Amino acid sequence: MASPRTVTIVALSVALGLFFVFMGTIKLTPRLSKDAYNEMKRAYKSYVRALPILKKMGVSSILLRKSIGALEVACGIVMTLVPGRPKDVANFFLLLLVLAVLFFHQLVGDPLKRYAHALVFGILLTCRLLIARQPEEQPPEKKILLVNGNEQPLAHEAAPEKGKVKVS
Numbered sequence: 001m002a003s004p005r006t007v008t009i010v011a012l013s014v015a016l017g018l019f020f021v022f023m024g025t026i027k028l029t030p031r032l033s034k035d036a037y038n039e040m041k042r043a044y045k046s047y048v049r050a051l052p053i054l055k056k057m058g059v060s061s062i063l064l065r066k067s068i069g070a071l072e073v074a075c076g077i078v079m080t081l082v083p084g085r086p087k088d089v090a091n092f093f094l095l096l097l098v099l100a101v102l103f104f105h106q107l108v109g110d111p112l113k114r115y116a117h118a119l120v121f122g123i124l125l126t127c128r129l130l131i132a133r134q135p136e137e138q139p140p141e142k143k144i145l146l147v148n149g150n151e152q153p154l155a156h157e158a159a160p161e162k163g164k165v166k167v168s
Contacts, residue, residue, distance in 0.1 A: 005136070008131055009128065009132050013079050013091075014079075014080055015124075016076075016079055016091075016094070017075075017078070017079030017090075018076065018080055020073070020075060020094055021073050021076035022076075023072055024068075024069040024071070024073035025069070025073060026040060027040050027065050027066065027069030027072065028066060028070065028073070040065060041061070044062075044064055044065040047061070047064065047104040047107065047108060048061040048064060050104070051107060068100075071093065071097060072094070075090035075094045076090075079094070087132070088132055091125055091128055091129045091132070092129065094125055095122065095125045095126060098121060098125060099122065101115070101118050102115060102119065
């Protein structure tokens, strides 16, 4: 049976991965939702206008939106399907991406309702990363004493605790 920690990590990984695949796809193509796609285009134009250094570096709103969308899709697929350490790496990149998006929202002065989802998913990504990075709890090792070649538990482990009756 899987531990609650493992179930939590898998559930968060799949849910977050699917969310970011969905959001990244909306940034890349109007096939899922034309209205959401047009809203993303408008938002990224305002982000580039608010941060002139992007224009000086040759980053257009289209390049920024498609880069972020592609990274979200790629990391979302890794979070959903790939086992092991790559999930943590994808989680970290998505967390950095969410922080950048929160910065952009603050920069243009968006109200909280426009970026609340990014805040919530940033918190979920942080929780998933913290849970995944915690060491697995190991059961305590039983100490064994060799007496005349026979293994026997140590006296304090073999004897029942005071006030408790040992039932065989």
